[in-house]
Amino acid sequence: MFALRSGQGGRAGATKGGLRGLSFSVDGFVLPRLLRRPARLLARAQDGEFTPPPFAAAMLTAAFLGSFSLYGAYVGGHFPAMIQSITARTGFAVDQIRVAGHKETSEIDILGQLELDGWTSLIGFDAEKARERIAQLPWVESAAVRKVYPDEIEVRIEERKPFAIWQHGRELAIVEENGNVIAPFSGARHAMLPLVIGLGAPEKAAAFINTVKNYPQLASRVKGYIRIGERRWDLRLENGVTIKLPEHGEVQAIEDILAMDKDSGVLSRDIAAVDMRLSDRLVIQLTPEAALRRNAALNEKPKSGKKAERRI
Numbered sequence: 269m270f271a272l273r274s275g276q277g278g279r280a281g282a283t284k285g286g287l288r289g290l291s292f293s294v295d296g297f298v299l300p301r302l303l304r305r306p307a308r309l310l311a312r313a314q315d316g317e318f319t320p321p322p323f324a325a326a327m328l329t330a331a332f333l334g335s336f337s338l339y340g341a342y343v344g345g346h347f348p349a350m351i352q353s354i355t356a357r358t359g360f361a362v363d364q365i366r367v368a369g370h371k372e373t374s375e376i377d378i379l380g381q382l383e384l385d386g387w388t389s390l391i392g393f394d395a396e397k398a399r400e401r402i403a404q405l406p407w408v409e410s411a412a413v414r415k416v417y418p419d420e421i422e423v424r425i426e427e428r429k430p431f432a433i434w435q436h437g438r439e440l441a442i443v444e445e446n447g448n449v450i451a452p453f454s455g456a457r458h459a460m461l462p463l464v465i466g467l468g469a470p471e472k473a474a475a476f477i478n479t480v481k482n483y484p485q486l487a488s489r490v491k492g493y494i495r496i497g498e499r500r501w502d503l504r505l506e507n508g509v510t511i512k513l514p515e516h517g518e519v520q521a522i523e524d525i526l527a528m529d530k531d532s533g534v535l536s537r538d539i540a541a542v543d544m545r546l547s548d549r550l551v552i553q554l555t556p557e558a559a560l561r562r563n564a565a566l567n568e569k570p571k572s573g574k575k576a577e578r579r580i
Contacts, residue, residue: 362388363419372407372427372451381405382413382421390415406451432462432477434470435492447471466495476501476518483522489535500545508555510541517547524550 362384367375381401384393395413398421402411407427414422431445433453440453442461447470464473473493480487480503492504500515513521521544528550529535534542538558543551 361386361419362390362393362421365421365423367423367425369425370427372430373405373425377405378402378423378425382423390417390419390421393421395421430458430461432464432470432473433458434473435463435465436467443470443473445474447473462490463492464495465492466498468498469493469495479519480522483526486522486526505535507536509535509539511535512541512543512545514545514547 399413494502503511541553
């Protein structure tokens, strides 16, 4: 109740002690309970009857200095660090970190992006800024950072998917299916990915590689997909033979060379390249060794003919 009526011998219009002539009770109305004690203290102080408790001056001084220190820390930008320190020492220091979804990204790199020290408080920890830092790691496509009170941080990431190895000059890099570079090629972990070579190859590789995959008997023998002049493709086979495909009509050229290989095994012979860029003819380039043997064989034929004429 915010108002009480006097009932023990009181009568209407009665007044009781007050402050500077102000009554605490007029016509049965009294101050709320929460205000009575402060009002009495003020009245006693006015009458000189109030005695301050021991060390009151020291307590007031400490309160003033503490308030001044807090204000100075706030103005100077040290308030967040102060909150971190206080809350960390009261049971909110980060003690556990859970990381999920990482395969290519090391936990050490993720922990480094959290920027924790031994007394980082979970209360003052900025999860959004930590998420932004983690999302900048090469393999990370998206990241989520969650605070689990009182002392745990949970990190979940989704990584970018490697599609091929791109060789440009002497450099090797892992690329996505859309052609975006993920990170430098670092070793045997991704050695089984397709190798694409040349300027503009990553952006066009996905569609062409999927086309070649429709012909398993050829795809299983391809060692590299070479982009030429950003216009057309060469196929480098595992035995060193290069198939030079035309700018247009790649599918028909692939079907033609596979039909020839089935009939005569042309792709297994000692040749350097099969040039299919011309629509009306097919050009086979021999290896230097095969060319020497062929020239030697051609040079032997006239000699054999002359000896036969002499015998006749």
